[in-house]
Amino acid sequence: MANQNKEFVKEITPQSEDFSRWYIDVIRKADLMDYAPVRGCIVFKPDGYELWEACQRELDRRFKETGHRNAYFPLFIPESFFQKEKEHVEGFNPELPWVTEVGDEKLEERLAIRPTSETIIGHMYAQWIQSYRDLPVLINQWANVVRWEKRTLPFLRTSEFLWQEGHTAHATAKEAEEEQRRMLDVYTEFVETVLAIPVYQGEKTPSEKFAGAVCTFSLEAMMKDGKALQAATSHYMGQNFAKGFEITFLDRDNVLKHVYTTSWGLSTRILGALIMVHGDDRGLALPPRIAPIQVVIVPIGPQKDRERVLTHATNLLSQVRQAGVRVNMDAREDFSPGWKFNEYEMRGVPVRLEVGPRDMEKSQVVLVRRDTGDKEFVPEAQLQSRLSDLLDEIQKNMFVQAKQFQKENSHVVHSLSELVETLNTKRGFVLAGWCGDDACETAVKQECGATSRNIPFNPPEHLDTCVVCGKPAQHSVWFAKAY
């Protein structure tokens, strides 16, 4: 704690000085990514990719538990497919890259590089589904997608990114709507309990929903600069895509009907959220449940004691590993303990275990937690149980801290001037009444640059007049500047 405010890692710009710069500094210093030679593309370096792998592991398990199976569809999508859903093509056209020739020969039909797979999956579902007995179809795909964004930022918005996209088909609207909500809840549970990021669940306004969807649900998370980041989305397509792609089935009543579809996705953008929700001026801070390395052991060995300290530390390593903890030891001689302390704090490792000659005499180790900086001395006999409790405490504390930040920076406003002033003088989200008219939503954006994030399912307060026009409000909406 005493050292918490001192600046240890050079080359990381303090958050208060320039948050954007801080973000870039942290992902570079923590070695999560590198810029690739193609505009807007990044390399996920091992330390960054492992975070994504951990997300995959956790999510994939949850998808399977809810009855889904993985499959893989092609990267290339025939141009004609995009014409089959009007809103969809209009929404994506500006950012589609096209393959137009192979070798010297021009293709008869150009191929889009997928921005999302509704169309090609819809095409396949049309062939796979004949009867109500074939439903529901519950498939997920882990894939890369491409959207040629004008403005890119590592993890948050890149030309190519990694994600998962679930695509399901159902016999009834009710079933599909339940699926849409179920998967939003799956995301919520993952994001809140594993990533320790609190979110607001809600529905997107019509202008912000997915191109081609009937309605879109989203999770909105608050970054430490107060900006919003859409952590996941879940869409109910109704029969829009079923009609465009002729996905039909013969129902029990012998009537041919169109299916109801959903899709839901979470991308590597979530890593940006992880960094910006928990990171501080010392670098990354990872919640234990997602951290690739949960504990790092730093043996402290003056020359004369080096050998016995190392032997002892190695024993501790296997002990801790046996307890099921993801642990590493850094026994390099050419880095000082102090250097390593800073290094692993910067990389976000939740717990550091120090052990030196003085500890050995007392049969204890030193545990230092990343989230608070608190240091404690733990008898070796209690190491395993204490460590497991400590990781749980850190996980919980990081969520509580983030939740408190979210709450402190969420404001309710009753007039446009109050909304603008709040957004200009304080960071965060503002909840405001909205009549449902696009024009009023646009007006907010023009006044202060904030967009509607979502219409929360459980708003902290129900507002009864529209913040712009003063007519009766249909909804209470979160507005915020967004990534």
Add this chain to the structure above:
RNA sequence: CGGAGCAUAGCGCAGCUUGGUAGCGCGCCUGCCUUGGGAGCAGGAGGUCGUGGGUUCAAAUCCCGCUGCUCCGACCA
């Protein structure tokens, strides 16, 4: 896609105004020494100055194009 800034060693930067031998810190390599919050000393390696053109006897430096990154705006499941 519009406006602004930047691009020189792995990273951070100076040099450019006023053209003439490419520099500093950190990191890296070797050795000695050291280890409880980024130690010290000595020696050393590393750069067609983002890229393509132009001006000039001579370009990191001046001019033009292109590419990339950052910030602001527009756009954006």
